Amino acid sequence: MSYNSITMRRVLFWVAALGVISVCGAQRLVWLGNLPGGSGSEALGVSNDAVVTGTATNTDSFPRAFRWTETSGMQDLGTLGGVLSRGTAISADGSTIVGYSSDSNGSLVAFRWRNGQMEALSHLSSVRWSEAYGVSADGAVVSGHSWWGSNFRVARWQVNTVVGLNAPSGAIATRGWGVSGDGQVVVGAAFYPSFGLPEARAARWQGNAIQLLGALDGYRRSWAFAASHDGSVIVGYALANGDNGPSTSIHWVNGQVQNLGWLPLEGADGSIAYGVSGDGAIVVGNSDGRAYRWTETRGMENLNTVYASLLADGSQLYTANAISANGRYIVGQGYNAAAQRTEAFLLDTTTCAAHNGDIDQNGCVDDSDLLAVLFAFGQSGEGLGRVDVNCDRTVDDADLLMVLFNFGDGC
Structure with a gap:
């Protein structure tokens, strides 16, 4: 099975499990x-x-x-x-x-x-x-x-x-x-x-x-x-x-x-x-x-x-x-x-910058980024870092889906 096929199956699984995505602006x-x-x-x-x-x-x-x-x-x-x-x-x-x-x-x-x-x-x-x-x-x-x-x-x-x-x-x-x-x-x-x-x-x-x-x-x-x-x-x-x-x-x-x-x-x-x-x-x-x-x-x-x-x-x-x-x-x-x-x-006035899910900034949205969000899932408050992908002060399904939708980008 190809890398892209695996990626797509992962995305479809998580979309089905989590339902919806919401994106919140920074300011x-x-x-x-x-x-x-x-x-x-x-x-x-x-x-x-x-x-x-x-x-x-x-x-x-x-x-x-x-x-x-x-x-x-x-x-x-x-x-x-x-x-x-x-x-x-x-x-x-x-x-x-x-x-x-x-x-x-x-x-x-x-x-x-x-x-x-x-x-x-x-x-x-x-x-x-x-x-x-x-x-x-x-x-x-x-x-x-x-x-x-x-x-x-x-x-x-x-x-x-x-x-x-x-x-x-x-x-x-x-x-x-x-x-x-x-x-x-x-x-x-x-x-x-x-x-x-x-x-x-x-x-x-x-x-x-x-x-x-x-x-x-x-x-x-x-x-x-x-x-x-x-x-x-x-x-x-x-x-x-x-x-x-x-x-x-x-x-x-x-x-x-x-x-x-x-x-x-x-x-x-x-x-x-x-x-x-x-x-x-x-x-x-x-x-x-x-x-x-x-x-x-x-x-x-x-x-x-x-x-x-x-x-x-x-x-x-x-x-x-x-x-x-x-x-x-x-x-x-x-x-x-x-x-x-x-x-x-x-x-x-938050300066948090929403991004495509590349948590570790290595140019590739991959398993390590997905795991980073999963390990931080449920955390909320200030100073969460890049795991708060959409800058809404909570690591939740929206952040996870951002990673999944962009999985494989730059890899």
Whole structure:
């Protein structure tokens, strides 16, 4: 029997056994929809495996924290007894969502959601007002702020304990937003008395020690929103001198400040950096109503331009609010032209390249490639390598059939 006959018999056998083949593109844009009866949504955090959190309005037009997965869709996480809630961040492993919710008295209370349950986090004082905005990669550490005395103080929650972090001399308040993936560094701002608005200075806390971050020339105020896994890269924005001056995205690398600028749009005069990847290499944010991505080599890119092929129906990406620690997923808010509404989005930017089934790249699709897929069959997640032939994060019948349909090519 000839080699080609054997090949064809193998193909027919597997096609009969497995039935159908599905092929998934590498890059994709997913609109996350709304809660039933709601009118809008915004994504604020995303895990390494594409679990998303954010805020969506419900039937009564109240904002509610949500959890979204590709298999289950959008889930209302409920409240702590009140009418509203907001999911602000999710751990890299997807186990923990944090945010804040109103309680039965109307107070805002920081929460942690895990294992299907929303739990209130402790306060720094008897005044029930706290908000959580950041969570470590494993969900163990939460960052935010809580009322203390006559104003807010940066708060760090671990297990069931809350600690108010030190404020610098002269500051009237501090607020915390992000926390590094390892849970060691909290970032935010310290506020000082000033004519008009309080003057904000971006800051980082490691343990209980505070460090004010460097300022840009000509920019009086600054805020820090997110940090890389080890806390060495911090992102946020600065506001030019004067209460109505332009804003600019900035990031600090080992304490050194850099102006990231803004997109070259007509009349552009502002940008804000909201998120950073775990390795600190990718920054995302909003520049004059357009979602952007920044890297050292490519500078600031308009996501509407980079992913124009995914927006051919007239949709737009307004803001990129977060990026997964592994740098693959970007979430935010945009205009879904098909639904004609403002909506949360998930952008999968994977650089995985689908191929013809030549796993070992020896130029021949043969038995060794078939065995590689069979041995990896059923695996899912990130970093699968070339056995994930169609780049859908699962080694399944689709990958196996790609190898079988091309069996013998190049041999």
